[in-house]
Amino acid sequence: MSISISDLVTVRSRHPEAIAEAAARRPRRPLLDGRGRLLIVAADHPARGALAVGGRRLAMASRADLLERLCLALSRRGVDGVLGTADILEDLLLLGALDGKVAMGSMNRGGLAGAAFELDDRFTGHRPRDIARLRLDAGKLLLRVDYADAGSAATLLAAARTVDAMARLRLPVFVEPFLCRRTGGRVVNDLSAEAVTTAIAVASGLGGTSAYTWLKVPVTENPDDMAAVMETSTLPAVLLGGDVSAAPGTQEAAYESWRKALRLPTVRGLVVGRSLLYPARGGVAEAVDTAVSLL
Template sequence: MIDLAALTRRRIAEPQAIAGAWQTRLPATRPADGRILLIAADHPARGALTVRGEPRMADRRELLGRLATALSRPGVDGVLGTPDILEDLLLAGLLEGKLVIGSMNRGGLQGATFEFDDRFTAYDVPTIVNHNLDGGKMLTRIALDDAGSASTLEASGAAVTALATARKLALVEPFLSARRGVRRVENLLDPDSVIASIAIASGLGASSAYTWLKLPVVGEMERVLTATTLPTLLLGGDPAGDPDRTYAGWAAALAIPPAAGLVVGRALLYPPDDDVAAAVDTAARLVHGDRK
């Protein structure tokens, strides 16, 4: 278990220890099978705290405990998060040998009138490079009727270029989206909308050499995934239905190239039966088979 009081005391007494810990962290090696399972923990910084309609992610102690359990399981290759969460995990020694992807744009706060103007308010490329992170992730929502999407697209393109120059993974999460009223944004999850988002995201930046996509599992995934040759991680989302049906959907999509793994947060950290270890182990088997 993480000693949360000790983390806070260390943050007070030794804030410089964080930079030092990044420099001495044991780096990750890519799994031999070329497939990746990442645990996502960047939701809170965008004000997205709910799981199946309840504000479960608001309790940071509980969230860190669930992350500690997930990262301890065999077959979990790494984590995606914002600096506050990743630095807690780092100080707790939980990132040794793990892939670490820094979440970059969290400024499009959930429910804000400026949600589509998704500013890069978390990690930047120099910090990703200096702290030896493995890459950066950007949420890239595209609303054809909201001018805020233009700045998000421009910033995402610049980040893809800078990450490619630094030979760091650029994980782009695109959605065609629409505003429903003043404060509600809806991602369009029909196959044709996802295909259009793939085409737009694939063209961002001056090079796609280090670009991977993060895509939702939707209908007609065989047709959807013909839209790209870029390595693709499937998004777990916040499923409210039967977990077995969710796992079956992941398994079917993982069998389709260029799917290369999963990025899952709430579905594994807060499963309906609250058994984090069992949920994570199921996802690991889907990604890596019976590898231990």
């Protein structure tokens, strides 16, 4: 699909109301279809300043290229929807690419990648009322906790109140929890079995009800630990897939780890971004079709 940035800019500048109109008439679907599985393509990285893929620092900077990749991914059989910030979801709304798809709004993008305040994951994206107003199907929040950073308490509180607000609106909220630490000035997520287990336990207890809460969890550094880790909660979960290295065997190893984890009883699908949109080898369609086959 060829994307005309000029056409999008014309609509945005002359008819901004077209976004709300497109949202109001968008055909919707249940979060889970008859398969009971979910494959969501993630594209909320740019709003956090995370534009790099592999060794390409600005790989996600071209909006036309990103939208073309997203439209191709959404056109593939078995892809259920997309996770994005307002600007990206609204471009896709205007293009008609979200018809009959799950549209998931990304809620806290304030912890900019590499910033001194990176762990201050403020809710600068979709608010619960925005997700309801635009008839989106779910929201997602990032919950990074550093035991050495007192500011993590404010992040926990904000996340809990957002879980409450989403539950009042009867909207699913996907919580992506990590225990993390700063190493050499960089924020590093701890993917050990103990850390992921603890993060799941903390995330599961947020808010006054967990009725509408899903978990978005990483595969542990040792994939064989996932069975025990996922026994921590009865909340439905999806696996997240980050950037995949171009090193030989890395992409295949990631797919195999997803395949094994998808057999676990609480795991209901995948939310994958850069490794499908910018695969280390092959094209978008091939990477997406491989992910679909894992389900």
